[in-house]
Amino acid sequence: MNEVLDPLLRIPGVRCVVLGTPDGVPIASGGDVNLAAAAAELDADTGRGAEAVCGLCAGWLASLAPSLGLVAWDLPQRIVLRAARGTIVVRRNSNALLIAMLDPGAQAEDLRLPMEGAIARLNRVARRPRLNAPAPALPSRESSNGAASEHAGHDVLPFANELPG
Amino acid sequence: MSLIDRWLARPRLRSARQKLAEESSARNYLVLAQEHARLGEMLEVQRVCDEALSLFPGHVELGRLYERARALVSEDRTRALTRELREAPRPGLYRELAELLLSMGRVERAEEVAAEWLAHNGEGAAQLLRARARYQRYLADRRREDAKLVLELCDSAEKLLPGDEAPLRLRLELCSAIGAWRDARRAVSQLLEQTPGDTVLESRFRTLNSLAEHAPTVDVALRDVERSGKLVSEERARRPTVSSNSRSIRPLLKELAAGPNVQAAIFERGATALVQGPKGATAERTARAVRQIVEKSRNTARRLGAGAPQSIEIEGDFGCVMIAPDEAGSAALWSTRSSLSTAQRQALFELVGAGLDEGEEAAPAAETNE
Numbered sequence: 153m154n155e156v157l158d159p160l161l162r163i164p165g166v167r168c169v170v171l172g173t174p175d176g177v178p179i180a181s182g183g184d185v186n187l188a189a190a191a192a193e194l195d196a197d198t199g200r201g202a203e204a205v206c207g208l209c210a211g212w213l214a215s216l217a218p219s220l221g222l223v224a225w226d227l228p229q230r231i232v233l234r235a236a237r238g239t240i241v242v243r244r245n246s247n248a249l250l251i252a253m254l255d256p257g258a259q260a261e262d263l264r265l266p267m268e269g270a271i272a273r274l275n276r277v278a279r280r281p282r283l284n285a286p287a288p289a290l291p292s293r294e295s296s297n298g299a300a301s302e303h304a305g306h307d308v309l310p311f312a313n314e315l316p317g
Numbered sequence: 318m319s320l321i322d323r324w325l326a327r328p329r330l331r332s333a334r335q336k337l338a339e340e341s342s343a344r345n346y347l348v349l350a351q352e353h354a355r356l357g358e359m360l361e362v363q364r365v366c367d368e369a370l371s372l373f374p375g376h377v378e379l380g381r382l383y384e385r386a387r388a389l390v391s392e393d394r395t396r397a398l399t400r401e402l403r404e405a406p407r408p409g410l411y412r413e414l415a416e417l418l419l420s421m422g423r424v425e426r427a428e429e430v431a432a433e434w435l436a437h438n439g440e441g442a443a444q445l446l447r448a449r450a451r452y453q454r455y456l457a458d459r460r461r462e463d464a465k466l467v468l469e470l471c472d473s474a475e476k477l478l479p480g481d482e483a484p485l486r487l488r489l490e491l492c493s494a495i496g497a498w499r500d501a502r503r504a505v506s507q508l509l510e511q512t513p514g515d516t517v518l519e520s521r522f523r524t525l526n527s528l529a530e531h532a533p534t535v536d537v538a539l540r541d542v543e544r545s546g547k548l549v550s551e552e553r554a555r556r557p558t559v560s561s562n563s564r565s566i567r568p569l570l571k572e573l574a575a576g577p578n579v580q581a582a583i584f585e586r587g588a589t590a591l592v593q594g595p596k597g598a599t600a601e602r603t604a605r606a607v608r609q610i611v612e613k614s615r616n617t618a619r620r621l622g623a624g625a626p627q628s629i630e631i632e633g634d635f636g637c638v639m640i641a642p643d644e645a646g647s648a649a650l651w652s653t654r655s656s657l658s659t660a661q662r663q664a665l666f667e668l669v670g671a672g673l674d675e676g677e678e679a680a681p682a683a684e685t686n687e
Contacts, residue, residue, distance in 0.1 A: 204621075205621065208617055208620055208621055209617070209621075211617075212613060212614070212617040215613045216609075216610060216613055216614075216631075218609075219605075219606045219609035219610050219613065220606060220610075220631075222602045222603075222605055222606040222609075223599070223602055223603050223606045223635075225606075225633060225634075225635040225638075226633050226634045226635065227633065228631040228632055228633040229632055229633050229634075230630075230631075230632040230633075231629070231630065231631050231632070232628075232629070232630040233614055233617070233618055233623070233626055233628075233629050233630075234626070234627045234628045234629075234630075235618040235623035235624045235625060235626045235627060236422070236457050236623070236624030236625045236626075236627065237425075237457070237622065237623050237624040238623045238624075239623075240617075240618070240621060240623060253621075253623075260630075
């Protein structure tokens, strides 16, 4: 994931970058992810670091959905929340959330293109065939012998007229 | 700036002064201030802007230049104080630096300086500054841990500074802000012990006495504030009264809504929303959506430790929505373009500012749609 996050971390003013699933599970993170300014109670509630950032942002997006639904707006692709002690930029993809936290004074607009690039790279990574994939626990349909292998070409089950009898 | 540059800039400065003497317009004041800024004379910039703003209050560019000059002067002073402290620390320098940082909104650094001062035998005054810095942080984030720490620091400062009103006043401010009226009343009574006969404090004591009966404890009040993200003092200030501010906001809102690709311009304050663009129930829903987005985003920013939100920008298939939230209200603009222009953003912030400048009273409680 370094090839996705590193270019973003090199931009001045970027405090941390977190890549997570849409439901708030962090996949990778870089930079100073610790919520130093947040309350100690976060430790108990949501944990600190990438888990907290990712979980809070995913929760935020989920909580916005009903409000956006009032005006028939879809879930946003990009949200920028500029606050007193920093800026939070969230770029949503169909299967990932890319979150960047910026220092005060840093411009979210400087991250627009790099984040789009990161999302494009992420999509490329997702499409890439897995060369070093671990061996599956069960034999694949193509390699196994027996009754099931007769219908290996079918996706699910054999058609009724192909069944014996 | 070199001497030659200064010498070359002198005729321009003279001409700017002459133009201003002939016609005292905001534009001419701005030109003169900019000439001073080019020479690096920030105090002069402040002086010119100050004079201009007294004649043209609310002029955006002059205001911005004034703020920028003020920030630069403060930065210079901060650097000088830090250098001096490194060489020979003394209480006066610590105090000035911490107060300067607080005025600049650099709360964390101010707290660090106060802690450093405390380590150098700062005692009561340093503890009080730490409490003030933490209180500023509490106002931004509304986290109860911060408020509890403020109260602890106030306790400690009271012990270290017997007879000093400042820790008690800070405690009173905090308790009044969160609605812990019983504790606020106790703070006032302690203040009255120190300044008996103070009529303002006496009347405040009577008011607090009437509120204290059903008041929550500090813990409960802090929990309520943390959950809602709103201070009781803000709620009280926001109570609806009849106002005329919608008359002057409406033209600004109309102007914004008339822009290219703009679908809606919304201004909200208290329970009132002024909407330009959508009509009827759609307008009502749009305003409600904006209000909910602001509430949820405020909560998230607080929990992420980012402080009070200043702007929220949402982009999607529907276009772009920008919301400028404030303590008292918010303004929003929905455009079908993927992002808003700089002028539109600026206008949005001016709209929120205009709403706030026109007095503390809120608009009527009924929802107003156009």
